[in-house]
Amino acid sequence: MKTTISEVGKHVGETVTIGAWLANKRSSGKIAFLQLRDGTGFIQGVLVKAEAGEETFQKAKELTQESSLYITGVVREDDRAPSGYELTVQGFEVIHEANDYPITPKEHGTEFLMDHRHLWLRSKRQHAIMKIRNEIIRATYEFFNDNGFVKVDPPILTGSSAEGTTNLFHTKYFDEDAFLSQSGQLYMEAAAMALGKVFSFGPTFRAEKSKTRRHLIEFWMIEPEMAFMDHEESLQLQEAYVSFIVQSVLEKCPLELQALERDTSKLENVKAPFPRISYDEAIEFLKEEGYEIEWGEDFGAPHETAIAEKYDKPVFITNYPKDIKAFYMKPHPERDDVVLCADLIAPEGYGEIIGGSQRIDDEELLKQRYDEHNLSQEAYQWYLDLRKYGSVPHSGFGLGLERTVGWISGTEHVRETIPFPRLLNRLYP
Template identity: 75%
Template sequence: MKATIAELPKYVDKEVKLGAWIANKRSSGKIAFLQLRDGSGFVQGVIVKSDVEEEVFQTAKTVTQESSVYVTGTVQKDERSPFGYELLVTNVELIHTSTDYPITPKEHGTEFLMDNRHLWLRSKRQHAVMKVRNEIIRATYEFFNENGFVKVDPPILTGSAPEGTTELFATKYFDEDAYLSQSGQLYMEAAAMALGKVFSFGPTFRAEKSKTRRHLIEFWMIEPEMAFVEFEENLEVQEQYVSYVVQSVLKNCQLELKTLGRDISKLEKITAPFPRISYDDAITFLHEKGFDDIEWGDDFGSPHETAIAESFDKPVFITHYPTKIKPFYMQPHPEREDVVLCADLIAPEGYGEIIGGSERIHDMDLLYKRVEEHQLDPETYKWYLELREYGSVPHSGFGLGLERTVAWITGVEHVRETIPFPRLLNRLYP
């Protein structure tokens, strides 16, 4: 019976054959232990010398790290194993011998591991992070599909910028200027006017020269947009979505979280509703905490967000930021011209902002005024302005950064471990 490691619990006391790589091995005179991986998981294979042919035992003793093999054996329960099962091996067939595999069980520097990212992905820790990332994506599709959203794919090449052109990668589009998208939001607003509730999931690019543990040059965003939805309801969708994703990971990635050493008691608290603090109150709070460097009208940096988040054991919404530090499309507060109907969702444990969202301006005249105030070309944004000309409605949306969310849920230190092949300020390889 051919099987994968993930399927082994279905075959207890039965013989199976699986294709695998040798993640590690150790042996004594009479027994050999092979740490096997096949992409679906990791399992230990045990070969007892007296139970197999001499040739099989010698192969098990001499096989090298990351060599590929076919292994035949009987599945057994093993309470000592994190997986809960092991394989009593009866045969090992060598497919390909790996020589001088560069990533050994010893410690390696970050730059070395990043240069070998194509191989580093094979490690148990990186495997666990990628499995959690996959579960977050799976749960995202499930949540939005179950709640009546339609998946829409905005373009990656755009002729305009939703948040100004200072952090864009420019390219030539035949005889025109084009940019790599920093957000699909404006296009999702158009989609929401056609389909009601929509979401996108795709790559975005920021030409921001930042080296912090929270930043990537290329990252993935989940961007829902909803017609006939105002500010408060938008926040409710966000907290329900994030809660749903965290609970899905807790349910379906227990082994991966254990591999990563994640304190799941902190994740178990992540259920809606989430606490909220206004920008005004956040400024007051930070002054009380000794942050004299921040003034009303300043944007928050990582230390400020972390200080605020530490007061809560759930993600916290910071609401109603000053108009002047937010993008042109955000709806003003009905009673205050100086703040807008927006919120950033700050993750606990120092992971920073994972969602930015707002109610969008739906008044044609006000949006046109904002375009001019931000010195944007009305002709370039003509199609966007027309969304307010033909049946405009109140609408809201948000964007969740996948990699920061993966970092928070897995507990890894740096976002470079949360994407298969990270693009950083000084890294375009591999």
């Protein structure tokens, strides 16, 4: 019977055949231990010389790392194995013999591993991170589908900037200038006016020359937008969503978290509601902690980490100064110097994972913002139309997938949280 490693628990005591790769092996004089992987998981195959025969045993000893094979054996329960099972090997058929596989069990430098990213993905650690990434994506769709959202796909090629910045990748769109999208948000606002509650999930691009462990040039964003929803309601949705994906990973990826040696006790506590601190309070706290920062300055990684260390859950920092936030954010009703916004800071030094706000819904105020930010009213007329024809209170946010994967999986650098990272000095492979 043909099966997969993830399904062997259904076949205890039965003889099965699995298509697999040889991740590693070791042998004594009488027993060979084959570490096997098939994409769904990892399992140890135990081949006993006395049972399999001299010829099969010798062939097993000659198997090379990452050779592919069909392997046949009996599924046994084994409490010592991470998955709870192992395979008593009866025989195997080599599909392809791999020679001189470059990533050996020894230590390799980061640049070497990144040059061989197409092969490094096969390792147990990278496999675990990718499975956790997949579960976050799956849980995202479940959460928003169950809460009445419609998936909408904004364009990747745009004629203008969502944030009004210059950190854009420029290209030619026939005889016009175009840019790779740095956010689908403005388009999602239009979709929300048509469909009520919407979300997008897609790639975004930032031409920032940053080398920090939190930054990628190309990354994926989940961007919900909600009509008839104010800032407070949006914060409640954000903490419900983040709680849901964390608990989903805990439930569905225990082997992957174990492989990464993740301290799951820190994740088990991630349940709504989350603590909140205003920007004003954050500035005062940082000054008390000895940081040289003045009101009106944005927070860097050390500041966010210091604030997050006060809490054992993600923390919202609310009501940032208007001058350091995007043009579309709605002013605070009681203060014209701050806006109705929040950043969600992950624990354990992983930084901002969500940025969100209530959006300006007044046509005249948005025109004023265009002038203040030197934005072309012609290029943004369609966005202004959303306030001209049936404007409503509305809010939205964006969650960066890779930073979230990094935090939940306990991975230090975002380059390991996406299959093929695009970094400042890396476009290969």
